[in-house]
Amino acid sequence: MKVLVADDSKMARKMLIKIFSDCREGQEDEILQAQNGEEAVNLYKENTFDVVFLDLTMPIMDGFHALKLIKEFDSNAKVIVVSADIQQGSMSQVREDGAIDFVKKPISDVKMKQILEKIK
Numbered sequence: 001m002k003v004l005v006a007d008d009s010k011m012a013r014k015m016l017i018k019i020f021s022d023c024r025e026g027q028e029d030e031i032l033q034a035q036n037g038e039e040a041v042n043l044y045k046e047n048t049f050d051v052v053f054l055d056l057t058m059p060i061m062d063g064f065h066a067l068k069l070i071k072e073f074d075s076n077a078k079v080i081v082v083s084a085d086i087q088q089g090s091m092s093q094v095r096e097d098g099a100i101d102f103v104k105k106p107i108s109d110v111k112m113k114q115i116l117e118k119i120k
């Protein structure tokens, strides 16, 4: 699998990658990282990802904007929003904009497994 993890927090990226890798149990994956929405969009355009994990609150370009641009570029993009901001308004906005799931930070291994099932 080729995966993009976009979050301005290095720690958050590291934690998510650890849980992802644990759930994948030694399968061959390639994981790229972005520190903000702009980097995420640029990387998305240059690569083919199976899934994108996207934070919402990021500098330069936030996750809401990045989600829109990614879906504009590829309407089949599989984007999972992972955020501490679980306001109802944010959730419905990202669903409207095409995110396939909205996960509260930090993501649990149970939730990660559900997501991996969903995107198979």
Ligand SMILES: [Mg+2]
Binding pocket: 007, 008, 009, 055, 056, 057, 058
């Ligand atoms: Mg953030």
